[in-house]
Amino acid sequence: MVDAHPFLPNLEDETIERMLKQVKAASVADLFSDIPEGLRLRRRLSIPEGQGEAMVRRELHGRLGRNSTPPDSLCFLGGGVWPHYIPAAVDSILSRQEFYTAYTPYQPEISQGMLQALFEYQSMMCDLLGMQVCNSSMYDWASAAGEAMRMAARVKKRSTVLVSKGIGLGRLEVIKTYAEPMDVKLQPVEFDSKTGELDLASLRSILSGGGGDVAALYLENPNVFGVIEENAESAIEMVHAAGGLAVVGVNPISLSVLRDPGSYGADIVVGEGQPLGVPMNFGGPHMGIFAVKDIGLARSMPGRLIGMTTTKDGTQKAFCMVLQTREQHIRREAATSNICTNQALLALAGAAYMSLLGKNGFKKLGEVNLANSHYAAERLGELKRVKAPLFSGPFFNEFTLGYERRKASEVFAELAKRGVMGGYPMSQHSAQIGEAGAYCVTEVHSSEDIGRLVDAVGEAL
Amino acid sequence: MDGATPRAPGRRYRQAFWDEPLLSEIGRKGRLGFLVPEDPKIKDWARAKGGAPLVPQTLRRGGDTPLPELSELQVLRHFNRLSQMNFSVETGMYPLGSCTMKYNPKVSEAIASSPKMREAHPLQHDSTVQGLLQVFYELSGMLCEIAGMKKFALNTAAGAQGEFAGVLMIRKYLRDKGRGERTEILVPDSAHGTNPASAAMAGFEVVKVPSNESGLVTIESVKAKLTPRTAGMMLTVPNTLGLFEPDVAEISKAVHEAGGLMYYDGANMNALLGKARPGDMGFDVVHLNLHKTFATPHGGGGPGAGPVGATVELEDYLPVPMVEKAGDEYRLDYERPKSIGRLKGFYANSAILLRAYCYIRLLGADGLDNVSSLAVLGANYILSKLDTQGYSIPVGGGIRRKHEAVVSVKGGHGGAGKIAKALLDYGVHSPTVYFPLTVEEALMIEPTETETVESLDDYAEILNSLFEKLKAGELDDEPKNTSVGRIDEVKASHPLTLKVRW
Numbered sequence: 006m007v008d009a010h011p012f013l014p015n016l017e018d019e020t021i022e023r024m025l026k027q028v029k030a031a032s033v034a035d036l037f038s039d040i041p042e043g044l045r046l047r048r049r050l051s052i053p054e055g056q057g058e059a060m061v062r063r064e065l066h067g068r069l070g071r072n073s074t075p076p077d078s079l080c081f082l083g084g085g086v087w088p089h090y091i092p093a094a095v096d097s098i099l100s101r102q103e104f105y106t107a108y109t110p111y112q113p114e115i116s117q118g119m120l121q122a123l124f125e126y127q128s129m130m131c132d133l134l135g136m137q138v139c140n141s142s143m144y145d146w147a148s149a150a151g152e153a154m155r156m157a158a159r160v161k162k163r164s165t166v167l168v169s170k171g172i173g174l175g176r177l178e179v180i181k182t183y184a185e186p187m188d189v190k191l192q193p194v195e196f197d198s199k200t201g202e203l204d205l206a207s208l209r210s211i212l213s214g215g216g217g218d219v220a221a222l223y224l225e226n227p228n229v230f231g232v233i234e235e236n237a238e239s240a241i242e243m244v245h246a247a248g249g250l251a252v253v254g255v256n257p258i259s260l261s262v263l264r265d266p267g268s269y270g271a272d273i274v275v276g277e278g279q280p281l282g283v284p285m286n287f288g289g290p291h292m293g294i295f296a297v298k299d300i301g302l303a304r305s306m307p308g309r310l311i312g313m314t315t316t317k318d319g320t321q322k323a324f325c326m327v328l329q330t331r332e333q334h335i336r337r338e339a340a341t342s343n344i345c346t347n348q349a350l351l352a353l354a355g356a357a358y359m360s361l362l363g364k365n366g367f368k369k370l371g372e373v374n375l376a377n378s379h380y381a382a383e384r385l386g387e388l389k390r391v392k393a394p395l396f397s398g399p400f401f402n403e404f405t406l407g408y409e410r411r412k413a414s415e416v417f418a419e420l421a422k423r424g425v426m427g428g429y430p431m432s433q434h435s436a437q438i439g440e441a442g443a444y445c446v447t448e449v450h451s452s453e454d455i456g457r458l459v460d461a462v463g464e465a466l
Numbered sequence: 467m468d469g470a471t472p473r474a475p476g477r478r479y480r481q482a483f484w485d486e487p488l489l490s491e492i493g494r495k496g497r498l499g500f501l502v503p504e505d506p507k508i509k510d511w512a513r514a515k516g517g518a519p520l521v522p523q524t525l526r527r528g529g530d531t532p533l534p535e536l537s538e539l540q541v542l543r544h545f546n547r548l549s550q551m552n553f554s555v556e557t558g559m560y561p562l563g564s565c566t567m568k569y570n571p572k573v574s575e576a577i578a579s580s581p582k583m584r585e586a587h588p589l590q591h592d593s594t595v596q597g598l599l600q601v602f603y604e605l606s607g608m609l610c611e612i613a614g615m616k617k618f619a620l621n622t623a624a625g626a627q628g629e630f631a632g633v634l635m636i637r638k639y640l641r642d643k644g645r646g647e648r649t650e651i652l653v654p655d656s657a658h659g660t661n662p663a664s665a666a667m668a669g670f671e672v673v674k675v676p677s678n679e680s681g682l683v684t685i686e687s688v689k690a691k692l693t694p695r696t697a698g699m700m701l702t703v704p705n706t707l708g709l710f711e712p713d714v715a716e717i718s719k720a721v722h723e724a725g726g727l728m729y730y731d732g733a734n735m736n737a738l739l740g741k742a743r744p745g746d747m748g749f750d751v752v753h754l755n756l757h758k759t760f761a762t763p764h765g766g767g768g769p770g771a772g773p774v775g776a777t778v779e780l781e782d783y784l785p786v787p788m789v790e791k792a793g794d795e796y797r798l799d800y801e802r803p804k805s806i807g808r809l810k811g812f813y814a815n816s817a818i819l820l821r822a823y824c825y826i827r828l829l830g831a832d833g834l835d836n837v838s839s840l841a842v843l844g845a846n847y848i849l850s851k852l853d854t855q856g857y858s859i860p861v862g863g864g865i866r867r868k869h870e871a872v873v874s875v876k877g878g879h880g881g882a883g884k885i886a887k888a889l890l891d892y893g894v895h896s897p898t899v900y901f902p903l904t905v906e907e908a909l910m911i912e913p914t915e916t917e918t919v920e921s922l923d924d925y926a927e928i929l930n931s932l933f934e935k936l937k938a939g940e941l942d943d944e945p946k947n948t949s950v951g952r953i954d955e956v957k958a959s960h961p962l963t964l965k966v967r968w
Contacts, residue, residue, distance in 0.1 A: 007833050010836070015843070024844075030866075039709075040710050044747055051831070053831070065601075073590075096579075102557075104554070107553060107764065111898070114953060115552075115948045118549050121548055127964065129532075132533070137964075178807055188669075260531075284817070286816050287813060287817075289815035290769030312960070312964050313963045314955065315957060317951065317952045327955075327959045336659075338663060342667065343630060346626065349765055350763075363535045399525065418593075421590070426589075426591070
């Protein structure tokens with residue numbers, strides 16, 4: 006036994022003796038005597054000795070100091086994780102231990118706070134997306150998209166899913182992993198190499214070959230090139246005509262100014278909640294959005310749902326988890342998904358963020374993102390040997406820059422050396438694109454930051 | 467509510483109640499809680515464009531953004547009041563079985579709130595995140611040592627996603643070995659619901675293995691289910707009854723001999739740190755729940771993290787990307803051709819990994835071993851304090867419990883549910899109820915090593931007194947001292963209650 010430890014209140018010898026006596030055991034080792042001899046670890050774990058928090062903090066401070074992050078460098082990367090300012094009030098709310106040290110509200114009477122917060126997240130998100138039912142979060146956008154593909158195949162009893170080639174590669178990979186065990190076939194829909202938008206002709210030709218097995222079309226809007234899908238509505242009409250579902254992936258911040266997916270026909274909306282008050286955190290934890298257009302589809306959806314009700318005596322509004330018969334703890338192998346722990350705390354961040362920004366702040370945020378990104382694209386376009394933006398389609402806060410001479414991977418590395426994270430290489434996405442990098446510009450970037458970006462790109466070229 | 471406050475034992479408690487309106491019911495035109503930064507130079511630039519729209523009008527949202535209008539203080543009061551209506555580990559004892567609701571170190575929160583963590587973008591060049599990659603590389607090594615595995619992938623977002631990854635690895639491995647006809651996964655009847663759900667998601671048929679009268683899976687019951695179609699078995703050790711499975715090594719051997727693989731559900735690893743390792747028991751694939759054993763906060767229902775470990779046979783199948791080290795350089799490796807692929811859009815729940823790493827460093831080898839010693843001592847202690855008049859040990863009476871204990875409330879008729887609700891009135895959380903499914907009127911108690919012996923005494927005393935009240939028919943209307951009384955869950959399942967406006 007270690008001498009003393011702040012997390013272990015019963016370490017003291019007398020306490021242990023008293024407890025051992027109560028359980029009628031001769032020693033602590035005695036408590037493990039049911040583990041067969043041959044399976045007991047006969048040595049110490051080969052892990053460093055424990056240290057007090059002051060030492061651990063100092064060491065980690067040094068370790069993490071080797072990372073280059075804002076404010077010591079600039080971040081112009083996007084692609085599904087975006088740099089946004091997080092209001093101090095959001096952090097304050099998230100740091101309430103009453104929220105973050107609780108667990109899933111299995112006992113609703115003593116967990117009304119988290120339940121109401123999640124219900125409000127669901128409500129605001131539904132309004133923003135133009136959907137009727139939103140769950141209380143998935144792991145991230147990619148797994149939400151993967152689950153949506155599975156759900157579509159299940160609901161439609163069909164086994165082909167059409168996937169736009171304008172989606173993020175990480176998400177495509179996750180969709181593949183989720184779809185493969187169901188034998189769901191993924192069929193790509195081309196993009197227009199001039200506009201960067203989904204190619205309706207490609208979709209038409211796939212569907213004309215008999216769309217009878219098409220369970221769904223998945224597209225992202227704005228897409229991975231940053232381009233807003235002007236033809237989303239037409240594409241969705243086509244897939245509906247073939248009897249399939251339309252699944253749309255979104256950056257929720259874009260819906261500050263852009264039409265909501267419900268208004269152009271989406272049946273399922275997925276997306277990444279990270280820009281709503283969640284740090285980038287080197288990839289997670291983030292927050293997957295999953296919403297459906299009606300209650301019929303809700304019965305087949307994965308994830309936790311919170312509903313509003315009253316107390317039994319009818320005197321007080323109250324909240325609890327609902328439609329749990331879809332879930333693994335009740336349905337086991339027949340559940341709609343295996344998900345249980347999700348990202349509740351980050352849905353709370355989303356609720357706090359949306360309520361702080363509010364009607365006018367959220368719209369303003371969208372306008373500033375639009376202005377800053379278009380300003381940056383114009384300034385970058387003044388450089389020689391680039392095409393900015395590479396695609397002619399309209400964009401929100403991300404765009405793709407084409408390079409005439411340099412390799413995108415070299416530009417990316419050169420920029421990093423200059424303390425500018427940006428220009429994630431897009432060449433791997435499709436041979437059609439050539440050498441190009443992706444840039445994201447938001448409200449966190451000032452005109453001076455953008456000036457530094459332009460200078461760095463100029464030098465890297 | 468007057469007169470309802472419970473007398474001794476336990477302390478008097480009344481949870482806050484605010485009758486807090488919905489956000490959509492408060493607010494006033496023109497208010498906002500945050501000023502969006504706007505660069506004057508860019509503003510001028512936009513103005514000089516003469517208001518030409520940056521995106522076509524047809525793509526724009528018509529009308530207002532559908533969000534409330536509140537001041538910053540209004541928003542803070544709203545959520546702070548809600549927080550007061552939420553029970554948590556730092557409020558009181560929370561012995562929710564199988565969830566390991568232990569203390570979450572504050573210093574881990576402080577470290578994870580560094581801008582060097584928060585502001586790191588997952589697509590940054592590897593050379594600019596060497597500090598983080600080093601932490602993850604070391605964490606992976608430490609988890610290997612703890613679980614007896616060859617390699618750990620850290621990139622799964624939760625325990626259930628770790629399970630999904632693990633069974634996909636088994637599937638792909640078997641297919642590569644020309645054994646793709648093996649489509650059955652054995653799962654004990656006492657397993658967590660995620661086990662059968664994960665296996666089914668990965669395309670397997672689930673074969674239920676009954677546990678015996680002692681709550682254990684026996685070698686005979688496993689052998690009876692092995693067929694040429696067996697792909698493997700998922701097993702939780704100690705199991706959901708808190709019992710170590712004594713036949714585990716023989717079971718592993720039998721499953722292997724039959725051509726299958728062994729999957730370890732690490733939900734209950736808090737019992738075994740430094741005591742025994744799944745790798746030594748014959749498991750091929752393992753997941754660990756960092757939000758349970760490794761003290762990262764449960765977040766009111768997530769986020770967690772569920773790293774997956776594998777033996778040398780299966781390490782190539784782990785999900786990508788992996789953190790690799792070459793010389794002094796760390797990098798993310800995506801080029802692993804046998805891998806099952808990706809489960810997360812971006813690397814991992816990195817900020818959770820960092821907290822788990824801090825926890826391991828704060829405890830060290832001896833501290834971790836003590837964690838399991840005291841978790842097991844605590845569970846056995848509370849069990850020994852329960853009045854056998856009211857609570858029976860349903861199975862395995864003579865066997866030591868590990869980190870948790872399951873008791874059955876005598877008398878039937880929903881007694882476990884009534885006791886669970888009544889407990890809330892004493893400022894403590896209930897155990898997990900009605901699980902495992904193999905036990906009637908089950909209460910599954912996992913006190914964890916961070917609870918004082920005084921808390922354990924109190925909790926046992928409250929439970930004992932509540933059984934008396936149950937017998938007297940006095941527990942039909944509890945809880946009374948929580949923010950709200952007993953909830954009508956049937957009404958909530960009405961489809962029109964899932965959002966504010968329809």
